[in-house]
Each structure stands twice: as C-alpha cells, then as structure tokens.
Amino acid sequence: MHLLVGIDTEGDNQWSAAARLDQTFENIYALPRLHELFARHGVRPTYVITYPVATDGACAEVLRGLLASGDCEVGAHHHAWETPPCTREDRERHGYACQLPREQFETQLQTLTEAITEAVGHRPVSYRSGRFGFSADHVAALERLGYRVESSVAPLFSESHKGGPEFVEAPLTPYFLAYDSAVRPGTSDVLEVPLSAALDRRLPAVLQHAYARLPRPYTAKRVLRAAGLLRMRWLRPSYSSLEDMRTLARDLARWREPVLNVLFHSSEAIAGGSPYNRTQAELDAFCGRLERFFEYAVGALSATPATFSEFRAHYCGD
Numbered sequence: 679m680h681l682l683v684g685i686d687t688e689g690d691n692q693w694s695a696a697a698r699l700d701q702t703f704e705n706i707y708a709l710p711r712l713h714e715l716f717a718r719h720g721v722r723p724t725y726v727i728t729y730p731v732a733t734d735g736a737c738a739e740v741l742r743g744l745l746a747s748g749d750c751e752v753g754a755h756h757h758a759w760e761t762p763p764c765t766r767e768d769r770e771r772h773g774y775a776c777q778l779p780r781e782q783f784e785t786q787l788q789t790l791t792e793a794i795t796e797a798v799g800h801r802p803v804s805y806r807s808g809r810f811g812f813s814a815d816h817v818a819a820l821e822r823l824g825y826r827v828e829s830s831v832a833p834l835f836s837e838s839h840k841g842g843p844e845f846v847e848a849p850l851t852p853y854f855l856a857y858d859s860a861v862r863p864g865t866s867d868v869l870e871v872p873l874s875a876a877l878d879r880r881l882p883a884v885l886q887h888a889y890a891r892l893p894r895p896y897t898a899k900r901v902l903r904a905a906g907l908l909r910m911r912w913l914r915p916s917y918s919s920l921e922d923m924r925t926l927a928r929d930l931a932r933w934r935e936p937v938l939n940v941l942f943h944s945s946e947a948i949a950g951g952s953p954y955n956r957t958q959a960e961l962d963a964f965c966g967r968l969e970r971f972f973e974y975a976v977g978a979l980s981a982t983p984a985t986f987s988e989f990r991a992h993y994c995g996d
Contacts, residue, residue, distance in 0.1 A: 680937050680989050681981035684806060684829055686755050687727040687944040690951045698769045701730050705945040706737045712947045713744055715965060719972035724986040726755035726806045729790050738797035745798055751985035753804030754790050758811060761786040774811030774842045784819045791823050804986035806830050810843055814860045820868050827986040831860055832873040834890040846890040848872055850935050852993060869990050874913040874939045876926055913940040915967045916954035923971050931979050936993060938981055
C-alpha cells in the first residue's frame with residue numbers, strides 16, 4: 679500500500695468570489711512550513727498547481743525550492759474559471775471544467791501545461807480538475823499533452839444536481855481511463871487514482887449508489903449522519919475526524935486497496951485562508967490530525983509514501 683498526498687495548490691480562499699477576482703498567495707509563501715511537516719514523516723507530496731500560481735514569480739520560486747529538495751512533485755490543477763481563455767464572468771461563476779466546450783478546455787489545458795513547465799522547469803504529468811470537474815471527454819487531451827496520472831474521481835461523489843460531475847459508481851482501485859466513461863476502465867494511458875472515500879459501513883453496491891444519489895442530497899445526508907445511521911469518510915483532514923480517517927485507512931488496507939489518497943487545498947494550511955481553518959487553533963488541530971494520521975498510515979499500516987508519478991511507476995511497472 680502507498681500513501682499519496684495531493685495538495686490542490688491555489689490562491690487564497692478560492693471559495694470566495696471576491697478572492698477569486700483579486701488573487702493573493704499567502705498560503706503559497708507558507709508552503710515550506712507545511713513541507714517540513716511532510717518531511718518529518720517521510721511523506722512525498724504532489725503539489726498540483728493552478729495557472730495563477732504558475733504565473734506568479736514569487737510562487738514559482740517557492741515551488742522550485744520545494745522541488746530542489748527531491749521529495750515532492752509538481753503537477754497541474756485546472757481551474758476552469760481562471761485558466762485562459764476565460765472571462766471575469768467565468769471567475770464569478772466558478773464553474774466546472776466538465777461544462778466547458780471541448781475546444782476551450784483543450785486550449786486551457788495547453789495554456790496551463792506550458793505555464794507550469796516554464797515556472798518549474800519540467801512538464802507536469804499528474805493532474806487534478808478543480809471542483810472535481812473532470813470528464814471522460816478530457817482524457818484524450820490529457821494523454822496528448824503527456825499526462826500519466828489523473829486524480830479527480832471520488833467514489834460515491836455526485837454534484838449532478840449542480841451541473842457538476844457524477845462519479846457514483848467509480849471503484850476505489852486505480853484503473854486506466856476510458857475515453858467515454860470516467861468511472862470504468864478503458865484503454866488510455868492515463869491512470870486514474872481515485873480519491874479515498876467510502877461509507878462507514880459496508881453495504882451492497884445498489885444501496886451505496888442509492889445513498890449517493892439521494893434527492894436533496896445535502897439535507898438527506900446530514901440527517902443520516904446526525905442520526906448515526908450512515909456517513910461518508912474521506913481522507914480529507916478538514917472534512918473528516920482523525921478517527922474516521924484512521925478507520926477508513928484500516929478498511930482500505932483490509933480490502934487490499936493499493937493506495938491511501940489524501941486530499942486538501944494549500945489554502946487550508948494557513949489560518950484564514952479557507953472556510954475551514956479560520957483560526958490558529960483550528961489550524962493547529964488540522965496539522966495535528968495530519969501528523970497523527972501520517973504516523974498511523976506509515977507506522978501501523980506500513981504504507982509507503984510516494985508522489986503521484988512515483989506511485990504510477992510502481993503500480994504499473996513503468
């Protein structure tokens with residue numbers, strides 16, 4: 679089993695329309711402190727970065743410094759609303775990449791790839807779509823531009839009610855993507871490494887899928903969680919408790935899954951940079967959960983830390 683940590687590396691508080699229109703990057707300048715936390719546990723993060731991060735000189739300098747340590751990777755994080763060609767209305771709308779016309783997506787992906795290559799000195803091979811806005815329609819463009827790993831798919835995840843993606847029937851186990859489905863294996867050379875997410879009890883697939891497609895999903899799932907009947911667990915330290923992350927990781931190991939795939943945003947790692955860790959006390963608790971989870975994953979579960987591309991090389995025998 680491998681431990682992956684993919685950080686969506688972007689401007690401060692992308693949840694805010696005002697912040698999206700007036701970008702700041704305090705969280706990027708603080709990344710070396712976060713990287714020290716990773717290094718204490720031998721964690722090898724993958725920083726997937728946005729176009730504004732790649733084209734900011736100070737941000738690029740920070741990332742080049744992290745890469746020089748030899749224990750991380752820089753990949754691509756596509757934000758449909760702020761990767762050229764885009765408009766002010768796109769930034770305000772905060773849309774999904776799966777809503778873009780194919781030609782606009784492909785042009786944006788080319789722009790993002792070239793910006794990252796110039797910023798850090800090598801071409802990215804790992805990718806994640808902002809707001810999980812990935813579509814099978816993107817696979818061919820990713821493949822043409824040399825991407826080898828994709829990690830936007832989350833099992834049991836659906837935002838179709840908002841015009842977003844649906845990955846309800848996706849497996850937990852990595853698979854090569856198809857050109858016509860984001861949740862079934864295919865013949866492309868792009869390896870999907872799904873995010874680690876599962877219910878807190880094992881149910882037949884039909885019941886899991888029904889849960890994921892509940893009407894009025896936020897309200898319905900909140901009620902089920904409050905009643906102690908059913909809840910999702912993610913390897914997301916701002917969403918899940920340490921206990922939920924540990925039990926999910928233990929279940930994944932018991933099910934012989936090959937990967938623990940941890941996700942959070944770079945802006946969650948400073949106080950006030952996101953809706954999650956607003957105070958220093960909340961940030962300290964967040965970092966504490968990360969540290970204790972890494973101790974558990976690497977220690978008790980003997981998971982081997984790897985970047986996204988390192989995992990692919992091991993998993994596929996590249």
